Amino acid sequence: MKISFTINGEAKSVEVSDGNSPLLWAIRDGLDLKGTKFGCGKAACGACTIHVDGNAVRSCSFPAKLAEGKEITTIEGLSKDGKTHPVQQAWIDEVVPQCGYCQPGFIMATAAMLDKIPNPTDEDIDKNIINVCRCGTYYRMRKAIHRAAKMNGNTDVQ
Amino acid sequence: MAKKDKPKSKSRRKFLIRGGLGTLGVLALGTYVFRNPMRRMTLEMIETMVPPYSGTGTEANLWFEITTDNNLILHQPKVEMGQGTFTGLAQIVSDELDMNISQITVTAAETATGIVDGMSTGGSLSVAQLWTPLREMAATMREFIKIEGAKKMGVDASSLSTADGILSGGGKTMSYAEAIADLKEFNLPKTPELRPVKNYKNVGKPIPRIDLTPKVMGDPIFGMDVEMPDMLHATVIRPEHVGASLKSADTSNAEKMPGVVKIMKKDGWVGIIANSFAEALAAKNKVTVEWDIPKKWSDEDLKEYLKIGQGNKQITQKKGSALDEEGEGVINMEFRSPIGAHAQIEPNGAVAYVKDGKATIKLSTQVIGVTQKQVAEALGMDNEDVNVIGTYLGGGFGRRLNTAHAVKAAQMSIEVGKPVKYFFTRKEEFQNDLFRPPTHHIMRGKMNGDKLEALEHHYASGDVAMNSVIFPAAMGTILGSDVGASRGGSIMYGKIANRRSVQWHRTLPFATSWWRSLGLLANTFAIESFIDEMAINAGKNPVDFRLSMLGEEENQKRIRKVIEEAAAKGNYTDKATGNRAMGFAASIDANAPCAHVVEVSVDGNKVRVEKVTCVLDSGLIVNPDQVRAQCEGSIIMGISAALHEEMYLKDGRLFPINYGSYDMALMKHSPKEIDVHLVQGAENPLPVGEPPLGPIAAAIGNALKRITGKRLTELPMKV
Amino acid sequence: MKKKAIKYFLIATLLTSSVLVFANLTESGTQENTTEYKVGEAPFDKMMEVLTHKRCVNCHPSGNVPRQGEDSHLHNFDVVRGEDGHGLAGYTCNTCHTDENNDYSGVPGAPHWALAPEIMAWEGKTRVEIAQQMMDPKRNGGRSAHDIMEHLTEHELVLWAWEPGVDAEGNPREKPPVPKDEYIQAVKEWIEAGAVIPEE
Structure with a gap:
């Protein structure tokens, strides 16, 4: 299943075999953005926190399919336009x-x-x-x- | 060991060039003379170095790599797990080599360079161990570059000055890179006199960590972030029950799951290798496993199994005569600490690629050399055919002194002929940790008037150092006790005439090992809580009580200093105000004395540590900001252990299995004020990453006693 | 403005359990139970077996902290309801919970995941107290009996109780003791019969 979204200002799509699988892995392994971390996989430690449409989301518990059409920011995209956040x-x-x-x-x-x-x-x-x-x-x-x-x-x- | 101490002759020193990599001279110090008290330890480390397995280096230890753009890459044997070692080492090098901090990159040397730590990155020893050798190597390098530069510049070497990687003299300048460009072989000059520490520009300054920007920007620097081309992802089925072994596994349904490449069964484990981690996990859920569980351990079983009077008894401190527990005026008090988890946030794992008889392993490890040996042994390879590349660690705390998972990653790579990334799930982390062992303590004391005339510490512990890969069981037999469990177990007050500590050691049914500060945390909790209780009995201020028991020897004076300074800086008083009170405690670990004053408040059943005043004698300070950071971190980790953390056994399984249910200190539990004062009571740097963990639990307990009137004797403390 | 809408929605949805209001009727005693049921089989009993189950009560806590798990422990990390029952600025319920259960993490989810308002706390209350509260417009967001019936029988968050997914260990969560169809039937019967709250 192909999922398309905007991440750090760029339109991207990623292929996952199960739309329910965590967005975390689509970001880390599918898009090779390793700044978002795996800590517990159970939405407890917060190491995988990203922004989805401006809200904090723990991506280890967020099904990849729900990212469709969303605006995502990861640590790599927090600083913008050459200015440190x-x-x-x-x-x-x-x-x-x-x-x-x-x-x-x-x-x-x-x-x-x-x-x-x-x-x-x-x-x-x-x-x-x-x-x-x-x-x-x-x-x-x-x-x-x-x-x-x-x-x-x-x-x-x- | 003693025979190996002899420094090798100067004539055998060589620099060698490492080819390729687009850099120009890689300089290596073949052998090296150590001249300070660290010598034996450091030599031991160097002596166990593994020879380089490929390339041009034969006996070389390639530490300094000067790149064509005149920067320095320092290849050295320690890893960075947050303790700030890389920054400290860069400061040390910069001051003898005369390069700017910004020119220096520090990296954990891969084993293929030949630089392999014979021990580990641990024990808070990295900066302390390398302090003198590294300065000497850097100074030697500087002289060498001067000599070579002088030849090219046509000036006298003694007329050259050095700064920021540039040689200047006789109206000319030349970069270090140019000075040593094209050199094929090097003969090192004599190691020059080291500069006086007071002349150092960077050592002693709060230089910002050199890894700050990558860590704040989310750069892929950790073991978990490693990628290799065509890499597959794996998960392994491990037992949930203590002591369980795999009886059978039905993998037929799992094999049909999407993305599954291979399911392998080997030596009692099942590995699931898939195109993605999510697919591997999904398939894992479809495997039906039967376990052989010899005994379902409970907390009660464990309490009965691990206690004073059971296992191997060893007297670890003996002065004067022993107390009779039922003797007149003898006070006995029992203390306990629970099983503790490391709970480092980056799970354990490794990326392995085995091909054509060579293995490459990238991972977060505190024991690069041991990882190499383990993989080589398991795969039937020579050490030099296994290149272990250490990454930044997402926390260490002693957990990464065991890297058995690297072997599994390598075995799975062989199975599929591709690179494989394998790491633990969080549940596996919690149930397969090598835990901080639970402990049981009996404190026994006898007063004579308002003085302690006898004090004894009896303590039972599981393995800490014993049976670990870096400390074979044979060593334990030689030394007679578990040297990890005994950390902080001795009584440090020299004027108590009769002192004793007695260890009862027993190997537990689940693995236990090194946890930041080893036995120090629990031992100090018992001893310093009891001292406080004795002070209260004697009607004395606990600070005065402690001071009155210290002698005049050097280490006693250093302990005295931190106790006096902490009491003064923290404005210590033993009087509670409402629901708020101060607690005091002190300890000495690895020759670094530390004292804390904590201010604690109680609201219902909520305990808050409001402020901690910490005084640490850290010896010479390379980076005061990072020493402070280690104190802050130790204090917060100590608060977490003192008030929150606890693993338990239920139906033969260890719980909890996740953060949250494994209660740990969070933002709201962090003191609003942590006031750290560093004193220098030793000429050289001392370990700083663990000593501040010593007094924290006792100090909190001592404050709680003053608020609630109750002596809490079990960790985690609950009011 | 947005907040208000959310609040209204929340009240509307969550409170569902509050069967409304025929408090007057009950008091005046004009309603009578004409059908006979075995002990525990009356519609009210069946409904309350569900409403007092942890799948419901965990999100109708008496304090500001949700409960979780089969043992109804306080939600880990002391997460709190926040102003609108959706958590705080740094994290909302939706930071971890989405519109559906997640089998990978074991984090439960359903549309409108949130905490019931404090006035609708059920934790520690008797069946009768819960029912009275649920039917009292002052304490149920001004809902009619029909609104309550809809909430109890149609709302996705309520019906999640029968599809609670797996926990963090991968084990299925416990469902309420009454099958969904029977429960829906019971709620309808009870409300249609005048929502009589028995004396206990």
């Missing part, structure tokens, strides 16, 4: 990653949250960011999220 920039500024494996999922979840809550409180962050990081980079992530929110704010002013 504020969340990614904040992550760099705060030197967040350790092993780095879970980070794309967190970055995508954060970007989705900041779209809807531009200035999150600590409590908002605690409630909204529920991915799993084993290295324990949460402490720096929180700082990076606040920093990204500020950077977003500055962009708006300009």
Whole structure:
């Protein structure tokens, strides 16, 4: 079965033998975009988080067939037009990653949250960011999220 | 081992050129003189290096590759699993080789280069181990480049200065790349005097991690991301029950599933190889398996099996006389810790391609050399015909010291004649982990007035170091105890006249092994909780109580320093305020003392660690930002173990099987403040990735005691 | 605006269980049961066997956190209802749950996957309390008995209970103890007969 969608601004299609199989594999292996990670395959850890029509979606539990005609963004497409996305920039500024494996999922979840809550409180962050990081980079992530929110704010002013 | 210590003669040193790859000289240090106290350990590592299996290198260890565009690729034996080693090594090299950090790429050497770590990337040792050898190698390289450059420039080598990979002198400049271009064979100069550490420009600075951008942008750097042309995807059926073995498997329905290329049965496992991972998984569900389950283990069985008094007894610390448990004034207290899972987010797996008698294995591993040996042995190949290429690791924590899955990937590749990517599902990760063993502890103490006159730590543990691939059982027999389980098991207070620690070791029915900090976490939980209890009994401030038990020896002074500094920086008080209190604990691991002050609040049954003040004596600091990151990470992983994590046995199976049900610290459990203070109590860098895990659980328990009045003696602690 | 629409929809769909309103009738006692049933076989009994089953109650929790699994434990990661029962900004129900069950992940799904509003919490309540609440327009989003009947017998999210898919281990989820057809029949009979809530 052939599924067509827009991913990171480009029209693509991918062939899967079962439309119910996870979109994650179509992205990672079908389109060779490896930034979206497999962690649990059960929508628990959040490493596979992407955006589908602007909303955070855990792609390991999202049937490929439902991607038909949708607008998808992965970590590779978060920064656009040669400009580093504020969340990614904040992550760099705060030197967040350790092993780095879970980070794309967190970055995508954060970007989705900041779209809807531009200035999150600590409590908002605690409630909204529920991915799993084993290295324990949460402490720096929180700082990076606040920093990204500020950077977003500055962009708006300009 | 002692005989091998002798440095080899200078005349045998050679640089060799590695052909191809579009780079111009690859320089190799054939042998190398180590002159510091790390020598024995490092030599041991070097001595076990595997000779290069192909190419022009024969005895070469190819560390420094200077590319035509005058950048450096450092091929070295350690892997990067988040601990920041690559960044630290780049800093060290930059300061002796005089290259800019931005010119340096660090890579885990593939075994074909001949650079193979004889041990592992683990024990938080990477920077500490390579600190002196790497500086010496880089300095030697610098001198060598100067000599060769001077010849080409027609100037005297001593007149040349070096910076950013450029030689300057006599009004001329030349890049390192040009200086050594076209050289066919090299004779290394004498290793020059190392520069004083205080003159280093990058060592000691919080240089941002060199792998920051690829990790934030989602570059394909992990084992899971490896692609090979025409690669197939595989999954393996493994037992769910502890100790179970495969009796029979009916694969007829699975074989008809779309995308299935081959289903193979071998040595008690079934491999499903398909065009895609989803297809392999779908087919796996159609296999009917019968298992032979000798015993269905329960938590109760395990508790009975693993306890003090069972298994192999070994005294691991002995000073003064032993206490009688029923003696007058003797206080006994029991502690326990559960089975812990590694739960690293990147599943274990490997991509293997076996063709024409050669195997290529790409994977996340902490033991590149062991992986090579295991695959070679299983396939009946020579080591040099197996090239293992280590990728970035999506978490290590000790889990990747065992890579038996690489063998299966290779066997499946042989079966289909194509590259095969095979990795675990999350359930398999949880049920086939090599867990942190559960532990049982009895603390025994006796006061004399307000002083402890005797303290004993009896502890039972499953395997940590014993029976592991990097630490054969024979070594355990020689040493008599499991040296992993004993980490942090000794009592560090030198003025307690009678001290004892006694290990009871037993191999469990499921695999247990290294989990970040090994025995340190549980042992310190028992010892430092009990010390706190004794301080309360004595009516003393727990910080003063600890300080009063420390002697005057060097390591005692260093422990004293971190305890005093933590109490001061954290404004420690042993008085609770409402539902909030502080807890104090300290430990020493791998010669790196650490103390934490934690501020904890309790709301109903919810425990929150509000703030942690951490003081670590990390020795010389190569990268303060990354040492801090290791402290933060250890603290959060420690909070997770202290308050959340627990595996259990039910009907012979290990649960939970996923994140979420395996409760772990999340964003909301992370302290809002982690205040790290680093002190340098040693001349050289010390391990930093594990020591801060030591005191955390005890410190939390000690705070909870002050809030609730109850001493919690089991991990994870629940109020 | 969008939010309102969602809310309305939610109320309309989720509350379905609230059989409406003939509260007056019941109180005045004008309705009478004319058919005789064996114990536990009355339409009300059959319906309530379903409505009190975990497949229903897990998403009608008493707090802000959904429940999950056969043991109805609090939903992992403490996910919460959010303002409209669809979760929070960083994750919604749909971050993980789609319009259908996913056999690969074991994540359940159905159209309009969401939490019932707090006023429609069933967790910990008796059958009678649930029925009263369900039929009370003040607590069921102002629905008529007919609306409730439709919700209970036609709504995809309600009927998902009989096609609950497999769990994360690949094992089939438990279905309600009454077959779907019998349940639908029972709901219709009960409401058509005046939605009499028995005394217990």
